[in-house]
Amino acid sequence: MTSRTIVEKAPREPEDTLAPAPAKGLRGHPWLTLFAVAIGVMMVALDGTIVAIANPAIQKDLGASLADVQWITNGYMLALAVSLITAGKLGDRFGHRQTFLIGIAGFAASSAAIGLSGSVTLVIVFRVLQGLFGALLMPAALGLLRATFPAEKLNMAIGIWGMVIGASTAGGPILGGVLVEHVSWQSVFFINVPVGVLALLFGLVILRDHRAENAPKSFDIGGIVLLSQAMFCLIWALIKGSEWGWGDWRTIGFLGAAVVLFVVFALSQKNVREPLIPLAMFRSVPLSAGVVLMVLMAFAFMGGLFFVTFYLQNVHGMSPVDSGLHLLPLTGMMIVGSPLAGVAITRFGPRVPLVGGMVSVAIAMFGMSQLTIGTGTLTMSLWFALLGFGLAPVMVGATEVIVGNAPMELSGVAGGLQQAAMQVGGSLGTAVLGAVMAAQVDAELEDNWKAAELPPVDPAQLDQASAAIKVGMPPIAPGTPPEISVKIADVAHDTFVSGMSSAFMVAGIVAVVAALVATLTKRGANAEAGMGAGHI
Template sequence: MTSQTTVADAAPEQPVPEPRKGLRGHPWLTLISVAIGVMMVALDGTIVAIANPAIQKDLGASLADVQWITNGYLLALAVALITAGKLGDRFGHRQTFLIGIAGFALASGAIGLSGSVALVIVFRVLQGLFGALLMPAALGLLRATFPAEKLNMAIGIWGMVIGASTAAGPIVGGLLVEHVNWQSVFFINVPVGAIALVLGLVILKDHRAKNAAKSFDIPGIVLLSGAMFFLIWALINEQKWGGWGETKTLLFLGLAIVAFAVFAFWETKVKEPLIPLSMFRSVPLSAGTILMVLMAFSFMGGLFFVTFYLQNVHGMSPVDSGLHLLPLTAMMIVASPIAGALITKLGPRVPLVGGMVLTAVACFGMSSLSSDSGNLGMSIWFALLGLGLAPVMVGATEVIVGNAPLEHSGVAGGLQQAAMQVGGSLGTAVLGAVMASRVNNDLPGKWAGAGLPKLPPEQMSKVSDAVAVGVGPVPPKTPPQIAQQITSVAHDTFVSGMGFAFTVSGIVAVIAAVVALFTKRGANAEAGAGVGHI
């Protein structure tokens, strides 16, 4: 039996939903409806990166402006996720999902019509806020609609959609930018959003738990939002500010810690808290949250370098680099539903541990890639990474959402998504710092060893910045032989740094495998009333 079945048996006053025969509230039709909306948001997370150079050129934007196109979206999404989940718990997940879909599609259309980078950034922030509304609501709808014995399979397909959409972003974005224009990257969300909205109006059924809070924890919302803002802001700007030891970075990290501490204290005092801390007495829920952070650290942080490796070292176009990631996408598509079935049969522990072990093996394997590695070697490691990630995406999500009280399923969905955002941001920031450090240490020696002319410190620093993303900084009118030497040194140094970064990712994945050992089913029943029943 699954953990949900155990918990439901312990609390018969909240029966597990049964499949319906009609359209309204039908579990599998509900899954299709929410999957289309989630696909739109997940695709947008990676598709826009391909469009950034075209936006920069067309609107005359600075590098900082282009960074804000991504960072504004990320900040809004990460800060608002848990609060948005609470809104779903209070007013119904159907309502918040439909508002999120409509708002996200309209904001996307507005970006395509924008004539300035400032407007693009403003509407990207709105995209993030509306995306935060619909992501936790999607999980809340699945949790409330599916019977316990089928929930793992549903979340498996849901995870498959997210993984496939995320990996497909560079391919779709590359095709649209190359053959249409950068605006089409955003306009595509309008018809997709319209389809999801119509399906949602016809199919989705409102579910509200009997014990849902009747008031809002406004101070809790402010404190948590502030803490998330300080944390994500520090992670986004750490490299620009000069590293982890710089005053500004330490200041914002310190503010985040203080805000989280005050938030935790406040939640123990308020009558209806934003996040009932008693939820974390559940071993699976706490372990699942940590696991999601560590998984996103390894996956998103490592994937950040893969795109530079494929495009700048191997010279692939955005479309070609996306196609080379198809083994990762395909394996997630195939493995996610299978992982859901295995988790239903075996429980979460074995698939989660096995998934993180495979992820670690893939990361260690990718640390061995060189500047002339062939397609077969890359494909093997990408496929193994997808195979490892699938059970973790499914299992950790099920552990978090499935073990939370039904009246807090929206908060749990927001917690799951927030954990992914924090983990991904942390992975990108930490591994970026690892890469920069390795490049700064190795580049001067490799540069001198190749017989290239010595550069002053300021110029070498600029060269290091280019090498850290795999670019060979060849000045104009450089003789071909010297240009080849510069490019070779740059690529060798980048690959060395990438290998070290993937080694760190592998170590983090091993730690995640240990955390996965603490997952188990039936945690709510064991924790008793302090955690709450569904």
């Protein structure tokens, strides 16, 4: 098989894998499959944001240090990002149904174990396991949708799938705030148990195993090790860069190691009989553009959203629940827009919706760069709604472009690429925009402090104040007179908002670049071949 064949002309596959016949009974029914998959995906997407609300309570209850609490998030993120592509390959080899069910069971079990843990060490260990099992089920979910839905219905299915992810991600802080405030931090994890049991039962009854005729028969163990090490070095450098400093030898060392390992991995793939990622996949310009687009979208969205929570809670003084409610316009537009985007992409192809979506994201980011301390709810809601409206077609369309331009036997790898691109983009966006924010705060703080005629501070005190202001917190010491406290709060919030504005401007520019990348996309080659071949 030549590399050209892999990319541009998928091998002929059995009728039930490329264009499924109408399902008889429950097993394999496309819309029921989507429902079963959505329950599991919801559980993982929700966990990505809900836990952040529980971290302060975990720290207090278990006597954890700040580094321990960071590892609760970082351990999960690292395990998820490092394992996604390998997990997708496992699904291609052993079947996406089996991989999905194992992922669901493991995720629910590790969630229960976290809730029962009496030490922060155990919490971190089981969070890593959570990430590994989450990596198993996310690419498998896309593989199941690709194999179950005929081509003309796939975009709608991915639209609903994207809606579930968007709603769960944005709804995490709201649900987390309610559970932590009224129940306990353990309930944030225990809630996954009944959801996981429900998803497992539906999966056992409904999901049908689909395997391509030429699915991989072996594993590239060396490639798995190299790619895992490369992803670890990259994500770890992005996580720790703001703490170490971007010019620190440790940050540069991990980034350099990631580059070297990625190069060695790419070279190794040319000499393996069944490579982990056939490099010929990337000869498909639309598929490559879809991966880049997903990275840039996640960069702008997740990096920007990182500051929004601080802005709402620390500048406007909202509770976690109130700040989550203020993000409902974003969530609502993603819920409404994702299925509509699936319809539009099916009818017109992905290019126009993707370009339009990223233009909307760019406008929203530039608009959010104009937020001030006194910006009202209506103005914020308009920008949040426009952001959600733009994200919906990008989430759906980029996923379809990546998965649809990969051959059926690599649908799991394609799903892993899609999820890995989101993780890398989100980590990169948070790191880069955080660095932009930090630089702006450091550049303005001293002058703003003097302009407000506040008592002079030495460089060490200024550094401490800067660290607090970078998350929107006024550095007010106990016993500070009220009139001085008000001035410090004004300086802190003004400086924070200025840094946030710069970060949103950069995110807007990235979104414009993403809109240009979106012009290179087109409907999946395999989807085109299957159009009209089956009906639900």
